[in-house]
Amino acid sequence: VQTLRVMVGPKAIPKVGVVMANQNEADRQVVFASVQTLRSEARLAEYLRHGAPRFVVCDEAHHTASDEYQTVLAGLGKGGSEAPLFLGLTATPERLDGKALSKDWTIVSSKSTQWAIESGFLVPFSSHVERLPGLTLPESTREDYDDKELAAALLEAHVVEHTVQAVLGHAKGRTGVVFTASIQQAQETAAAMQEAGLKARWVSGAMPRADRDGVLAALRDGTIQWVCNAQVLTEGWD
Numbered sequence: 090v091q092t093l094r095v096m097v098g099p100k101a102i103p104k105v106g107v108v109m110a111n112q113n114e115a116d117r118q119v120v121f122a123s124v125q126t127l128r129s130e131a132r133l134a135e136y137l138r139h140g141a142p143r144f145v146v147c148d149e150a151h152h153t154a155s156d157e158y159q160t161v162l163a164g165l166g167k168g169g170s171e172a173p174l175f176l177g178l179t180a181t182p183e184r185l186d187g188k189a190l191s192k193d194w195t196i197v198s199s200k201s202t203q204w205a206i207e208s209g210f211l212v213p214f215s216s217h218v219e220r221l222p223g224l225t226l227p228e229s230t231r232e233d234y235d236d237k238e239l240a241a242a243l244l245e246a247h248v249v250e251h252t253v254q255a256v257l258g259h260a261k262g263r264t265g266v267v268f269t270a271s272i273q274q275a276q277e278t279a280a281a282m283q284e285a286g287l288k289a290r291w292v293s294g295a296m297p298r299a300d301r302d303g304v305l306a307a308l309r310d311g312t313i314q315w316v317c318n319a320q321v322l323t324e325g326w327d
Contacts, residue, residue: 108136115139124152127161137164142173149324150177154188162193219255221246240271249277253285256315261287264308267317275319282315293319 093105106114108122115136127133145165152158166172177194190196205211224246227238252267267282269275275291282289290304290313301321307313316322 108132124158124161127164128157130164133161133164141165141171143171145173145175147175147177148179149181150179150194151181151183151190153177153193154190217255217259219251221248221251223247236270240274243270244274244277248274249281252278253281253287256282256287257285264311264314265316266322267315268322269317269319272319275317279315279317282317287315288313289315289317291317291319292321294321296321 104118106112106117106120108115108120109126110123113132113135114120116139120136120142122136127136142165145162147153147158147162153162162175166175177190179190182190182196182199202211206213221243225242227234227242229235256265256267267275267278269278272291272293272295275293279289279291290307292301292304296304304313304316308316
């Protein structure tokens, strides 16, 4: 909601509401809602009581192949005499389970990362590959590694020390985010970066929301340089 208001101005869409967890502003003209909330029959019925939607925007549309999303989208389509228009948006259209998005969506526009960089929507980047000596990866399934096994293997291979040295070697004066496989790795990496003279903190989904917001605010205003992220700054993070 905040991002939309910044983009179009606070007066352009004044009747904006949120339907999520304890928020229930279902009577607004534009409603931002989470799938996890609308999957409740009672919450969905409460929203539809104020009128059926005419236009539904589904962010991270690659998730719509799941039963949870299918239930919510079907419910939104049954709210009125005329089916709403659906728009699906995603930056990651490929699913690891191989389910095709063409079952639910007709692709009308697709842009590459290179196009987005050349058009000024994404920042150009350079990459450096740092191999982790001594890392023995656990066996993986067709989709991914087991989270706990991967986290343990990384720590055993001294990923924390290696990460700090890589940051000092390639990005000492920069600001950034370190993506980690576990809360323990995020905590230990932040501590090691602090010992190396870098202003660093860590965040995770288990951290209280107010504390997490405080860390991200410190990153934005330059109070800290680095945030070590344990699987919370992913989809939807600007």
